[in-house]
Amino acid sequence: MNSAATTLTLYELAAADPALRFSPHCWKTRMALAHKRLDALRLPWRFTETEALAFSGQSRVPVLVNGAETIADSWRIALYLDERFPDAPSLFGAADAIAPVRFINSWADGALSPAIGRIILRDIHDRLGDADRVYFRASREIRYGQSLEDVVADRPTHLSNLQRVLAPLRETLKHQPFLSGEAPAYADYCVFGMFMWARCVSLVELLEDRDVVFAWRDRLLDAFGGLARSAPRHQP
Amino acid sequence: MNSAATTLTLYELAAADPALRFSPHCWKTRMALAHKRLDALRLPWRFTETEALAFSGQSRVPVLVNGAETIADSWRIALYLDERFPDAPSLFGAADAIAPVRFINSWADGALSPAIGRIILRDIHDRLGDADRVYFRASREIRYGQSLEDVVADRPTHLSNLQRVLAPLRETLKHQPFLSGEAPAYADYCVFGMFMWARCVSLVELLEDRDVVFAWRDRLLDAFGGLARSAPRHQP
Numbered sequence: 001m002n003s004a005a006t007t008l009t010l011y012e013l014a015a016a017d018p019a020l021r022f023s024p025h026c027w028k029t030r031m032a033l034a035h036k037r038l039d040a041l042r043l044p045w046r047f048t049e050t051e052a053l054a055f056s057g058q059s060r061v062p063v064l065v066n067g068a069e070t071i072a073d074s075w076r077i078a079l080y081l082d083e084r085f086p087d088a089p090s091l092f093g094a095a096d097a098i099a100p101v102r103f104i105n106s107w108a109d110g111a112l113s114p115a116i117g118r119i120i121l122r123d124i125h126d127r128l129g130d131a132d133r134v135y136f137r138a139s140r141e142i143r144y145g146q147s148l149e150d151v152v153a154d155r156p157t158h159l160s161n162l163q164r165v166l167a168p169l170r171e172t173l174k175h176q177p178f179l180s181g182e183a184p185a186y187a188d189y190c191v192f193g194m195f196m197w198a199r200c201v202s203l204v205e206l207l208e209d210r211d212v213v214f215a216w217r218d219r220l221l222d223a224f225g226g227l228a229r230s231a232p233r234h235q236p
Numbered sequence: 237m238n239s240a241a242t243t244l245t246l247y248e249l250a251a252a253d254p255a256l257r258f259s260p261h262c263w264k265t266r267m268a269l270a271h272k273r274l275d276a277l278r279l280p281w282r283f284t285e286t287e288a289l290a291f292s293g294q295s296r297v298p299v300l301v302n303g304a305e306t307i308a309d310s311w312r313i314a315l316y317l318d319e320r321f322p323d324a325p326s327l328f329g330a331a332d333a334i335a336p337v338r339f340i341n342s343w344a345d346g347a348l349s350p351a352i353g354r355i356i357l358r359d360i361h362d363r364l365g366d367a368d369r370v371y372f373r374a375s376r377e378i379r380y381g382q383s384l385e386d387v388v389a390d391r392p393t394h395l396s397n398l399q400r401v402l403a404p405l406r407e408t409l410k411h412q413p414f415l416s417g418e419a420p421a422y423a424d425y426c427v428f429g430m431f432m433w434a435r436c437v438s439l440v441e442l443l444e445d446r447d448v449v450f451a452w453r454d455r456l457l458d459a460f461g462g463l464a465r466s467a468p469r470h471q472p
Contacts, residue, residue: 092332093330093332093333094330094331094332094333095330096328096329096330096332096333096416096417097330097332097333099414099415099416099417099423100333100336100337100340100415100423101336102408102411103336103339103343103405103408103415103423104336104339104340106403106404106405106407106408107343107404109404109407110403110407111347111401111403111404165347167342167346167347168339168342168343168345168347169339169342171342171345171346172338172339172342175338176338178335179335179336179339180335180336181332187335187336187339
């Protein structure tokens with residue numbers, strides 16, 4: 001099956017500007033679709049548009065619709081894409097790689113995401129429409145136990161903490177160009193999504209340009225004809 | 237080639253008690269050898285016994301000697317074992333899994349090891365002989381910029397920080413019994429080595445018994461006929 005024969009729909013989190021698609025998890029799926037050479041109709045969805053996702057039984061994106069099939073959760077979507085489109089390039093390579101890549105995905109969500117979140121949380125808020133701002137502030141201030149402003153107040157400390165969190169990624173990339181080895185695949189996309197999250201909503205630079213992580217991010221920004229580099233982002 | 241036909245020698249870091257082999261990196265190799273069904277003559281080595289390793293050009297263990305071949309560094313030893321003994325169970329499975337497992341190994345060394353180190357550093361010191369104590373205190377106090385006693389002073393905070401660092405491992409193990417999938421392999425051993433480090437030198441309990449990480453560690457303690465569980469450890 002090729003992309004021409006497939007009509008996929010992807011629900012993506014959007015900012016007030018519907019072109020600004022900033023969710024790290026939606027970016028994981030976006031890169032996965034490009035890797036599989038699949039096109040999708042990409043529909044904007046906002047935090048407060050619960051009705052629009054009701055058909056899927058989900059309250060969060062990404063949600064992928066392929067004909068009669070609805071798949072939610074970026075990890076499950078990645079597994080689905082490899083299973084459903086086996087002739088396109090694999091997102092995991094051999095089945096033996098799926099289990100360790102799950103750890104990398106969990107690290108991206110459980111270690112990297114909080115470290116970046118503490119830097120960009122207020123920037124995310126500022127990109128949202130009015131209804132989403134109310135939801136976002138309330139839910140995040142409960143999660144962090146602080147005001148958004150207090151969460152991000154000490155940016156130098158949070159940037160320094162991020163460098164510490166990135167140590168295992170940095171060490172790995174000294175030995176291989178991608179987390180997946182010689183070429184990028186899902187192990188890379190699930191981490192890269194976190195950097196796209198920051199890139200889309202914030203002007204802050206998370207990395208120094210002599211960092212191997214910076215060079216790796218650059219290679220992924222250039223992948224698939226510069227798909228990620230050319231994506232709409234917040235402009236000053 | 238089977239283990240009966242192979243004479244391997246492994247240099248392992250030892251405490252004052254030569255039976256107490258506590259290095260996390262040596263434990264990675266120890267588990268890897270068991271996985272490959274290989275026996276080795278395990279020689280104790282101390283931090284200050286630089287002469288004894290001079291033949292290898294190394295100043296650190298593990299060092300594995302297989303006839304005319306000398307291999308240092310636990311990661312390189314793991315790759316070597318899979319290449320040299322292809323008929324024994326694989327440590328990585330498919331080649332596609334090596335690259336993501338390298339990240340897990342880097343996470344064990346760069347995130348988990350410092351988090352556990354801040355809990356057990358003084359305990360390590362107390363297990364060493366006199367000459368090694370002098371070396372260990374001096375080198376670690378330079379690395380941390382604090383006295384050993386100050387590094388470990390606030391144990392509750394360090395234990396709490398460890399739980400945070402373990403979040404990606406915990407999340408992964410909710411979905412699969414081992415980092416390597418259904419059965420343990422090197423992705424597990426490189427993380428488990430860090431827990432053996434603590435187990436051998438310290439009486440501190442790092443995990444709560446309802447934690448999925450606790451259950452995973454238990455499964456690895458039981459692997460290979462209880463090899464790790466029955467290993468000599470510090471007794472009160």
